Amino acid sequence: MENLKTRKDLKSIISFFAAVFLVFLSRILPLPEGLTREGLTSIVLLVAAIVLWVTEAMDLAAITIMIVATIPFFKIMPASSMFSSFAGSVFFFVLATFALTAALASSTLPTRIAGLILRWSGQNSKKLVIGFTLGTAILSAIMSNVPTCALFASLAIAILKTDGDPKPGTSRLGKALMIGVPAGSVIGGFITPAGGPTNVLAIEILEKTGYNVTFLDWMIIGLPLALISCIIVSVWLGIVFRPEPISEEALEKAKQMVKDAGPMSAREKKMLVIIFLMFVFWISSTWVPAFNTTLIALLGMCAFFLPGVRVLTWDQFTKNSSWDALFMIGGVGALAQAILDSGAATWLVNTLLSGAASWSPVVVYIVISAVICVLHILIPSGPAVAGLAVMPMILFAESAGVNPIAAAVLTAFWGGVTFMLPMDAVPMLTYGYGYYKIPDMLKFGWLPSIVIIVIAGLFIPFALGILGY
Numbered sequence: 001m002e003n004l005k006t007r008k009d010l011k012s013i014i015s016f017f018a019a020v021f022l023v024f025l026s027r028i029l030p031l032p033e034g035l036t037r038e039g040l041t042s043i044v045l046l047v048a049a050i051v052l053w054v055t056e057a058m059d060l061a062a063i064t065i066m067i068v069a070t071i072p073f074f075k076i077m078p079a080s081s082m083f084s085s086f087a088g089s090v091f092f093f094v095l096a097t098f099a100l101t102a103a104l105a106s107s108t109l110p111t112r113i114a115g116l117i118l119r120w121s122g123q124n125s126k127k128l129v130i131g132f133t134l135g136t137a138i139l140s141a142i143m144s145n146v147p148t149c150a151l152f153a154s155l156a157i158a159i160l161k162t163d164g165d166p167k168p169g170t171s172r173l174g175k176a177l178m179i180g181v182p183a184g185s186v187i188g189g190f191i192t193p194a195g196g197p198t199n200v201l202a203i204e205i206l207e208k209t210g211y212n213v214t215f216l217d218w219m220i221i222g223l224p225l226a227l228i229s230c231i232i233v234s235v236w237l238g239i240v241f242r243p244e245p246i247s248e249e250a251l252e253k254a255k256q257m258v259k260d261a262g263p264m265s266a267r268e269k270k271m272l273v274i275i276f277l278m279f280v281f282w283i284s285s286t287w288v289p290a291f292n293t294t295l296i297a298l299l300g301m302c303a304f305f306l307p308g309v310r311v312l313t314w315d316q317f318t319k320n321s322s323w324d325a326l327f328m329i330g331g332v333g334a335l336a337q338a339i340l341d342s343g344a345a346t347w348l349v350n351t352l353l354s355g356a357a358s359w360s361p362v363v364v365y366i367v368i369s370a371v372i373c374v375l376h377i378l379i380p381s382g383p384a385v386a387g388l389a390v391m392p393m394i395l396f397a398e399s400a401g402v403n404p405i406a407a408a409v410l411t412a413f414w415g416g417v418t419f420m421l422p423m424d425a426v427p428m429l430t431y432g433y434g435y436y437k438i439p440d441m442l443k444f445g446w447l448p449s450i451v452i453i454v455i456a457g458l459f460i461p462f463a464l465g466i467l468g469y
Helices: 002-028 037-055 062-068 079-086 090-105 109-121 125-140 145-162 171-186 197-208 215-241 248-259 266-284 293-305 315-320 323-341 344-352 363-376 382-400 404-416 425-431 438-466
Strands: none
Touching: 002 037, 037 062, 037 323, 037 344, 037 382, 062 323, 079 215, 079 323, 090 109, 090 145, 090 197, 090 266, 090 293, 090 323, 109 125, 109 145, 109 248, 125 145, 125 171, 125 215, 145 171, 145 248, 145 425, 171 215, 171 425, 171 438, 197 293, 197 323, 197 382, 197 404, 215 266, 215 404, 215 438, 266 293, 323 344, 323 382, 344 363, 344 382, 363 382, 363 404, 363 438, 382 404, 425 438
């Protein structure tokens, strides 16, 4: 145990000094043509942050604060701009979604959804995989992806345990469910702007550049794309892993678990009423701009604590909130603004994607879809991918003469979705249970990634065109 701790400490120290060395190089190396010293440093600061986040060299919040606090010292942006970028609308929106997540996680709603899935699937394990993937996606439309994944993974494990208590890694159904649940979670996060920070980040950057996507229009795009993606993923899981049938005994035990939830409590009914009203106001923001998405989320959060309502206590809220993730998202917002203000975003587009003006629009959209999909594999943090790539992709689309809103929405989609490796926080959660290995995920993930790259690259611009964007 002591040796393990020593190796971890050594890895953390090496990662820290590697990040410091990268920043040092950004201050002394010759500048590429067209890139300022501040621009190079802003890009390297984000890379350094990713290195430290991935290796967990320090607490995530401490890493983020340390990195963004250096931005004014390198004269990339003033301290006042850094602070305002850090605590922007994305920061407060994600804070509000923690309350939604805490309320739903402490309710019987996930168990009831699982019950509906079990009644539909019966002993057909392929139908169960489809149901769990879709069920996770639906709940993830309003909950944070990681807690949604954790909830449905625990329900899936309960079913697996009653089905002869298979050892992790020996059940084909276990592999399919433990890959399908995180896949559904990240796909469902795209259904609404409330589903994930990459969506809100993309919307915020679009607004700063003079574009606007309403809540309802995002849903009109997000829901069909998510449903199509979930069906592709879950059907392919059944083909690849051929999950074994569910025993009648396991089915009965799982149904009993749902029955034990009992009737819906008054607290849960209040919670659903508040969430319903939040959706009404969010959708109404399509016609009433005063119903700002983040403000409605914050007011909905506060409604959970109202006297006579008490859907949540403050202790429940704080215990179910990922403060590391919140600080990380704030830091990504500040770093993204630094990359934009320093001109690094424009330089990235001009350097890496020159000549795009001669491409057909279809090629441009599919290239954007593919680039962000691969980028998320290389950078296992959705907010970091979106923070780095949304603005460059908008500029790329403008230079190529295609719809910049489509470029931003595509970036938000693949910034949240990944199938190839269990390195992102969402698939990492189920990977840790031991039901599947990295080769299993690669075996599954390559084909859905390719197919959905093309589908998203064609559907999102088409849908936006139909909606008048």
